[in-house]
Amino acid sequence: MKVVKFGGSSLASGSSVEQALNIILSDPQRQVIVVSAPGKRESGDIKVTDLLIKYANEVLNKQDTTEIVKQIFARYQEIGHYFGLSDQKLQVIKDILVALSEQTYPNSDYLMAAFKAHGERLNARLIALILQHKNIKSRFLDPTEAGLIVTGEPNDAWVNPESYLNLDQVKIAKDERIIFPGFFGITPSGHIATFSRGGSDITGAILARGFHANLYENFTDVNGIFAANPNIVDQPESIKKMTYREMRELSYAGFSVFHDEALIPAIQGQIPINVKNTHEPENPGTMIVPEKDFEPDNTITGVTSQKHFSALYLHKYLLNKEAGFTLRILQILYNHNVPYEHMPSGIDDITIIFNNDFLNDQLIDQICNEIQATINPDQLEWIDDYAIIMIVGEGMKKTHGVSRQILDSLDEQGISPRMINQGASQISMMIGTKKEKADEAVKIIYQQFFN
Ligand SMILES: Nc1ncnc2c1ncn2[C@@H]1O[C@H](COP(=O)(O)OP(=O)(O)O)[C@@H](O)[C@H]1O
Ligand SMILES: N[C@@H](CC(=O)OP(=O)(O)O)C(=O)O
Numbered sequence: 001m002k003v004v005k006f007g008g009s010s011l012a013s014g015s016s017v018e019q020a021l022n023i024i025l026s027d028p029q030r031q032v033i034v035v036s037a038p039g040k041r042e043s044g045d046i047k048v049t050d051l052l053i054k055y056a057n058e059v060l061n062k063q064d065t066t067e068i069v070k071q072i073f074a075r076y077q078e079i080g081h082y083f084g085l086s087d088q089k090l091q092v093i094k095d096i097l098v099a100l101s102e103q104t105y106p107n108s109d110y111l112m113a114a115f116k117a118h119g120e121r122l123n124a125r126l127i128a129l130i131l132q133h134k135n136i137k138s139r140f141l142d143p144t145e146a147g148l149i150v151t152g153e154p155n156d157a158w159v160n161p162e163s164y165l166n167l168d169q170v171k172i173a174k175d176e177r178i179i180f181p182g183f184f185g186i187t188p189s190g191h192i193a194t195f196s197r198g199g200s201d202i203t204g205a206i207l208a209r210g211f212h213a214n215l216y217e218n219f220t221d222v223n224g225i226f227a228a229n230p231n232i233v234d235q236p237e238s239i240k241k242m243t244y245r246e247m248r249e250l251s252y253a254g255f256s257v258f259h260d261e262a263l264i265p266a267i268q269g270q271i272p273i274n275v276k277n278t279h280e281p282e283n284p285g286t287m288i289v290p291e292k293d294f295e296p297d298n299t300i301t302g303v304t305s306q307k308h309f310s311a312l313y314l315h316k317y318l319l320n321k322e323a324g325f326t327l328r329i330l331q332i333l334y335n336h337n338v339p340y341e342h343m344p345s346g347i348d349d350i351t352i353i354f355n356n357d358f359l360n361d362q363l364i365d366q367i368c369n370e371i372q373a374t375i376n377p378d379q380l381e382w383i384d385d386y387a388i389i390m391i392v393g394e395g396m397k398k399t400h401g402v403s404r405q406i407l408d409s410l411d412e413q414g415i416s417p418r419m420i421n422q423g424a425s426q427i428s429m430m431i432g433t434k435k436e437k438a439d440e441a442v443k444i445i446y447q448q449f450f451n
Helices: 014-025 048-060 066-082 087-102 108-133 162-168 200-210 244-252 260-269 325-335 361-375 402-412 435-450
Strands: 002-006 030-035 138-140 150-153 156-159 177-181 184-186 192-194 215-220 241-243 273-277 286-289 302-315 349-355 379-392 419-422 428-433
Touching: 002 014, 002 200, 014 030, 014 066, 014 108, 030 108, 030 200, 048 066, 048 087, 048 108, 066 087, 066 108, 087 108, 108 138, 108 177, 108 184, 108 192, 150 184, 150 192, 156 184, 156 192, 162 200, 177 200, 200 215, 200 260, 241 244, 244 260, 244 286, 244 302, 244 379, 302 361, 302 435, 325 349, 325 361, 361 379, 379 435, 402 419, 402 428, 402 435, 428 435
Parallel strands: 002 030, 002 215, 030 177, 138 177, 215 273, 241 286
Antiparallel strands: 150 156, 184 192, 273 286, 302 349, 302 379, 379 428, 419 428
């Protein structure tokens, strides 16, 4: 049995849903279908998830929601009408949408999560309606019914292992198609909580593990995973095969096409993943496989960049001899509930790199002041213009001179690294640069290894 996930870009309009349905029906093994909310139909369009966020904010601010409800319903109506569903049949979608604003929630975070989750919940219901209209045996299955339990923040939850015991109990008939909404689960107290954005990939991986699938197919709008972001490098090569850990590093560092957290259930269940194109299903796409099934063809598998970082640079003579130095800094970060991403260090220097999502100006001031008072460094500098380039490849372990090649090619184009981190992971190298140099650095490294 295969678990198949369709991203929002594959379900944005009636014609793309039709392509998705053709893919599902062309293979009887495609029995579990995970759907995202309708995405962008063209550039400039708004994803249904973002419309739902707007709807939630209007409810929170006690504004009139007539227009936004109309706008969201119109997205489902357009798809439903494409398949000949009447407004009467679609009324259930509208009713659920309206009822969202009439329910009570434990707090505004849970309200936001419940609204967001309905992008996928309504789409799964709609697709099940379409299949029934076509007389295809199918069933809408909800996380509540299936026991997909999640823990953590309402808008950044993770799977509770109990879910796998529950999923094991779900019966699927041989000729049946299950339509399952992605992106959310149910907390132990019965409330909706979502994964982080892009999290329908995670649902697909959880179901693939929970239902012991032999393949997790992830359908998107491009021919698999490219060796570099196509918005930075013109027509990059598509990766034929890669390992779980290569994908994990690349998706963590900017390959937004596949969610980094979705790798974990697949690794736990040792289920191969095939990232494919809904609009070109005959293209083999990219296989993501366990390390034991992989022999690298290239030195480098992919190169990516992320720009949403800041760094705190500290210099203090004899830092290396001061026991508890790092502990005191980490305690300050812990007190403010601020995680850090990387911490490269020298004998008298340390740089701490942060994800900007966890910071604001006030917090930065507080942290810097407390570090100044507690540590009394010789130099403290906050750098808010920080990007990280990540170069990943199982082939790097076996090849000599890769770092020299990378650094030389950057140097030739006048890009000097602020930080180099190699060795922590045997299959990747991280380079810190200025934000405005990040895309250029990705292009240079791509040219060096792929052209
Ligand atoms: N390395 C990469 N390989 C392929 N696509 C990438 C890569 N990096 C960024 N992307 C972008 O990711 C998009 C697909 O992701 P997304 O829109 O989230 O898909 P979906 O809606 O199917 O979940 C592609 O259209 C592409 O522009
Ligand atoms: N719809 C959610 C979850 C998701 O995975 O979407 P997509 O498959 O379009 O990336 C979001 O926009 O974040």
